[in-house]
Structures are given as structure tokens and as C-alpha cells.
Amino acid sequence: MTTTYAALLRGINVSGHKKVPMPELRTVLGELGHTRIATHLQSGNAVFQSDGEDEGALAAELERALHERFGFPVDCIVRGGDYLAAVADACPYPAAELEGKQLHVTYYDRPVEEERFASLDAQAFLPEAFRIGDRCLYLYAPEGLGRSKLAEALARPRLSKGLTATTRNWNTVAKLVEMTRV
Template sequence: MTTYILLLRGINVSGQKKIKMVDLKLALEKFGLKNVQTYIQSGNVVFESDELSKPILIASIESLILKTFEFEVPVLLFEAKEIKLILENSPYLAAETVAANHSYFVLFKTPAEDSLKQKLQSETFLNEEFSISSACIYLKCNVGYGKAKCNNNFFERKLKIQATTRNYKTMSKLVALAGFFN
């Protein structure tokens, strides 16, 4: 049994694409996923499955969401150990950065092209720093994410990929729900 972390992009934002987590949990359990746990209302789910193929799981969950909630949602799926490593490898884990809620993770649905990553890496922005890895962008927003130029849509446009952003607190909680930190 593998523990996965499922992230839905763009649900429950400004009244768009509303999914109650209790309904999502129920749908995923009926589908056959085990030990389903949700965290806050932004589409964060930890579950276990015998299915080892992430593409099969993603396609099945996307289909389930379309059938159940009648709209499409980008689905990002990671093994829990991948999220744990992403979290641990962040260059923005200084206590003051984490405490001020300035540390973010822009997680990629698919890998970005190296040429686009290199081009983006050369850009700089006032009050914002970022570092690009193979699976995500580590982002530090010194004045908070709400005022950031480097937001999820910005990175999606620059890298021509789908992504979703989570803060340090959410990433830590998902890793804890997956059983890594108790």
C-alpha cells in the first residue's frame, strides 16, 4: 500500500468550483481509496492505494471528480515521501520565514522544460525569491503571497505547465497526516 498526497488546483476559490471536503472524501472512499484524510477546504488529500501507477490514479480521480462534481479540476498526485523530500529540501525554512508565513511551494503537475526554467531563474523581483527544482518552485514572499507578483498563475505562464501552490504550514500538515511526523 502506497501513501499518496493529492492536490487539487483552483477549487473553492472565490466561489468557483466548489467541492466540500466531506463530499470529496466520501467519493474517494467509494472509489476504493483507503484511509482518506482531507485538510482544509483547498483540495488537500492524503490517502493510501494499492495502485502503483500515478497516471492511472490521476486519470481515475479526474474522471471521478468530473462525474461527481460536474467540472474538471487539475489533479496533482505525489507519493507522500516525495512531498516530504520537497518540504525538507526547501531553501526557505529559516524559523523567521516559516513563522511569518513567507515560505511557499509551487508544485508542478508535469516537469517544466529546462530552457524555460533557466530563463525564469535569471529573473529577479523585489521582496520575492525563488529557487527551481525538478518538482517545484520554492518561493519566499517577504510581504506575503497575497501581494506577490510571483504567484501560481505567473509561474504557470512562464513555465507553460499546470501547478498549484501550498504554504509551509499546509505542506507540513500533509506530511504529518501521511504519518511521517507524529
């Protein structure tokens, strides 16, 4: 059965480092046998169709291929379109009322327990807030991610240790849902 997936690459094309041109990303995905490939923005978002059913295996295969092509490691998370839609639908914040830069989703490679963040004094960061979802974290940052003290705290090594994570603003979340519905 063919499934539509999104590949979310972490930390590429930032300040001229770890350059992965989107045409080459599309080529790599095609060489892996995937079809109906499209990219969104330059920050590492690709949609493709595959007969593969294991998201982790698809991500590992893409990571290996990217490392071979570009000579540096690139963490990838692969998620099916149904999952992306479910994450958007489960958002605990009023997405329709917010600007895309105010709401973010951090996707994780595995489930994350709320206990991981228990040491964080969430009240100290108000009005910023976060909620844990299905292999994701929703972040409300009214001033945007770049100015978010809560985002900075959530990314600290002791809280993110052992996880692969990548964050997308709500505009990108919505666009990926749209792209995977085709």
C-alpha cells in the same frame, strides 16, 4: 503494497466557484477504493492510502471521478508521502525561521527545467526569490502570495504553458507531510 498519498486539487472552492465539499471529496476517494482518507482545509488537500503505484494514473482517475460527480474539470496532482517529505527537506529557504505565508511550494505534474524561467529577471523581484526543485518550485514571498509580483510573473501563461500546477503555503506543506507519515 499500500502507499500513502496526497491529492492536491487545483482551483476549487475559490470565491464560491468550483465547489467541492471535503466530505464529498472523501466519498469520491472511498468510491475509488482508497482507504484511510482525510482532508485538510477546504482548498483541496486529501490524504489517502492506495495499492496503486502510478501517481499519474491515480490523479487521472480522481479527475474523471470529480468531473463525473460535480460536472466541471478539476486538475489534480497526486504525490506519495515520501516525495512530499523529500520536497520539504530539500527546501532551499530557512523554513523554520519564516512565517507559513512567506514560503510556498508549487507542485507540478512533471519535471520543470530552469530554462523555462530563464527569461524572467529574478533580480527585479528581490527580496522575493524562487528555486526549482523536483517537480516543484519553491517561492519565497516575504509579503505573502497575494502581494507577490514574482508569483504573478511565474504564473504567466508563457511560463506555465502545458503544465498542471498547484501552490501550497508552507503550513500546508508541513501538514501534508505530517498527515502522510501516519
